[in-house]
Amino acid sequence: MAKLLSVNNLSVHFSTGNGVVKAVDQISYELNTGETLGIVGESGCGKSVSALSLLRLIPNPPGKIVDGEILFEGRDLLKASKEEICDIRGNKIAMIFQEPMTSLNPVLTIGQQVAEPFMVHQQMKKKQAAAEAVKALKKVHIPDSGKRLADYPHQFSGGMRQRAMIAMGLTCAPKIIIADEPTTALDVTIQAQLLTLMKQLTIDTGAALIIITHNLGIIARYADRVNVMYAGKIVEKASAADLYKYPKHPYAIGLMASVPKLDQDVKTRLQPIEGQPPDLADLPEGCAFHPRCRYKIEQCRVSAPSLRTISDDHEIACWVDV
Numbered sequence: 001m002a003k004l005l006s007v008n009n010l011s012v013h014f015s016t017g018n019g020v021v022k023a024v025d026q027i028s029y030e031l032n033t034g035e036t037l038g039i040v041g042e043s044g045c046g047k048s049v050s051a052l053s054l055l056r057l058i059p060n061p062p063g064k065i066v067d068g069e070i071l072f073e074g075r076d077l078l079k080a081s082k083e084e085i086c087d088i089r090g091n092k093i094a095m096i097f098q099e100p101m102t103s104l105n106p107v108l109t110i111g112q113q114v115a116e117p118f119m120v121h122q123q124m125k126k127k128q129a130a131a132e133a134v135k136a137l138k139k140v141h142i143p144d145s146g147k148r149l150a151d152y153p154h155q156f157s158g159g160m161r162q163r164a165m166i167a168m169g170l171t172c173a174p175k176i177i178i179a180d181e182p183t184t185a186l187d188v189t190i191q192a193q194l195l196t197l198m199k200q201l202t203i204d205t206g207a208a209l210i211i212i213t214h215n216l217g218i219i220a221r222y223a224d225r226v227n228v229m230y231a232g233k234i235v236e237k238a239s240a241a242d243l244y245k246y247p248k249h250p251y252a253i254g255l256m257a258s259v260p261k262l263d264q265d266v267k268t269r270l271q272p273i274e275g276q277p278p279d280l281a282d283l284p285e286g287c288a289f290h291p292r293c294r295y296k297i298e299q300c301r302v303s304a305p306s307l308r309t310i311s312d313d314h315e316i317a318c319w320v321d322v
Contacts, residue, residue: 004208005031005054005176010068012049012058019281023049025232026067031176034202036209038223038240040216040255042277046232047212048098051178055089056080072176091121094174098181098212100161104153110137110164111149117171136167140194159186166194173205180212195222216259220244225313228252231278231288234307238314249316250293287319295320 012024024046031037039047052058053065056077070077072093077085089095097103105113114136115129124132130149137145140163153161162184169177177198183191195211199222202209211223219226219240226243228236228251236249247253254273275292278284284291290300299319307315 002033003030004033004035004073006069006071007050007054008069008071010050010053010070011066012046012053012063013066014063016062016281018279021280022232022283023063023280024053027227027229027232027234028068029227029234029237031208031210033175033206033208036199036202036211036222036224038219038226039210039212039229040214040219040226041229043214044277044280045229047229048180050229051095051180051210051212054176054178055093055095056085057095087121090117090168090174091172092174093176093178094169094172095178096165096169096180096182098184100165101153101158103165104161106153108152109149110151110153110156114149114164114168114171117168121172132171133167136171137164139170139197140164140167141190142167159190162186163190163194166198170198170201173201174207176208176210177201178210178212181214182211183213183215183218191218216255228255231283232280233288233317235289235317236315237307242311242314246314248310248314248322249318250295250320250322251289252316253322254292287317295322 008028009026010024011022011026014021014023027050041047049058054070054077058065065078111130111133114133118124118129118132119126133149134145137148142148142160142163156164166182179198183194186194195218198209201207211218213219223240226238226240227234228249230251236243236252243252244256247256257271258273260270273292278288286302287300287304290296293300297320305317305319307317309315
């Protein structure tokens, strides 16, 4: 597989009244054509901010990309002009946003919003774009698609708004699809249908898919590789199979232990990760996870570990071999 995206030492900071929040702190990863990458971690760990950075959608102020490079097909997106990045957004790299009610424009019809990428990026006429919008809504299982084009977002249920967002993301057959909690408001049957649709698109077109989610079941089924994030950093990188069989970072081990398994005894209690995520404006010295870690040693308190390779395609940022 050819390398499609390379993120190197990306850092994103937000200036707040409580100090500088290091939302993303020196993360690096790669994405290949046709590959599905899962990004997991607790709320506030930097998953969505890292994804928004790829399209330079960080609001400034208060946010700013302070370091790193984002190479898409060998070209640094952080150095691209405003016109160039606008051509890439929604066309070559598409993002399915987490909150459809705030992402969809309330004063434009669903049809106008789904048809817009066809008109902007593929120079279609209004009538042709509307016909393509109907097809896009059918793909995401919205009934009576032709009639629903004239509806406004408030006339759609939460699940249908989410499906409309997914339809918009898939319109131009992008090379990278970023799905930020794409199935939050959907029932499990529609979840499976839409994730299968996105996965099939990667197979048919060679597109790459980034899935950001809290749902470890989705990652297990659809992801090829996984980045586990904590406090703005990637603490473990592995293939999905390796991560689920042999999690090595204490945080990843904790995530796996907190999820029920079909083959475990029904009387077995889940093991939550004790404590709370750190304040990103006031991170502890050393490893950010050490206050919650049961495996910590003295070095964890004074020095933050970098990612190190422990086996083929498996890296962890930890001083301890668990």
